[in-house]
Amino acid sequence: MVTVLAALGLSLAACSTGGAGARDEGPARSEPVVSTSPSPTASAAVPPKKIDAVRLVKDDPKVSTAIKRDLKPCAGNSYPIDVTYGNLTGGASSDVVVNVQTCADAVGIGSYVYRxxxxxxxxxFSAEEPASVYAEIDRGDLVVTKQMYEKGDSVAYPSGEEVITYHWTSSRFVETERTRSDFNNSVGAEPSAPPDAD
Structure with missing residues (x-):
């Protein structure tokens, strides 16, 4: 009887142990895709209406000519664009977050929010970078991740990353937080010895 109760207790403890849950890792993607699913972290009064995100970007005067020129199908009718619907600005309808990427390595080159x-x-909102930028919705805020590159860095190995959080206030996004992480790109490198004291 004691053994059965102990086993039952362990089973219940295992079930009640919480984890970190799903985690959003940002801009890493193995291939360009078009995503039109609503954001799980935000909702709006009116369900999202699917839009033609490619046409929206190409008709937008705030989008640079270079990005419009490079926004072409990677294969067939598949554009390197990522679309998320959610509530960022408190409007009656869902806002649309659009990320434009490169076909070759799915690096984000432009992020936009449409109300x-x-x-x-x-x-x-617009953020255009020659290196890497990606925007997403996190608990009703806009979070933009930028990869930081120094001379000689490859696309796969940036020198650092900057994460900027924006909150919609009145009629615009206001930055509320900014964090920067510096990466050590020298894998397996020996630490340099401190200089001799004279």
């Missing part, structure tokens, strides 16, 4: 204004969408 529904009647039947149209207005660009209320």
């Amino acid at each position: 529904a204004e009647g039947d149209k969408y207005e660009n209320v």
Whole structure:
């Protein structure tokens, strides 16, 4: 009887042990995809209406000519674009977060937030980087991750990463937090000896 109770107790303890849950790792992606699923971390009063994100970006005067020129299908009709719907600006309809990436290595080159204004969408946030940028919704805030590169860095190994959090206030996004991580790219390198004291 004691053995059965002990086994039952261990089983219940294992079931009640909590984990960190799902984690968003940011911009890493193995291939360009188009995602049109609503964000699990935010909701809006009106369910998201699927939009033509490619046309939205190409018709946007705030998007650079270079990004519009490079926004072409990678294979067939598959564009290197990532779309998320969610509530960022407190509007009646879902906001749209669009990330434009490169075909070759899925590196983010442009991130945009569009707010529904009647039947149209207005660009209320833009971030364009030649290296890597990716925007996402986190608990109702906009989180933008930028990879930092120094001369000689390869795309796969940036020197650091900057994560910036924005919150919608009145009629614009306001930065509320910024963190930077520096990476050590010299794998297996021996630490240098301290200089001799004279």
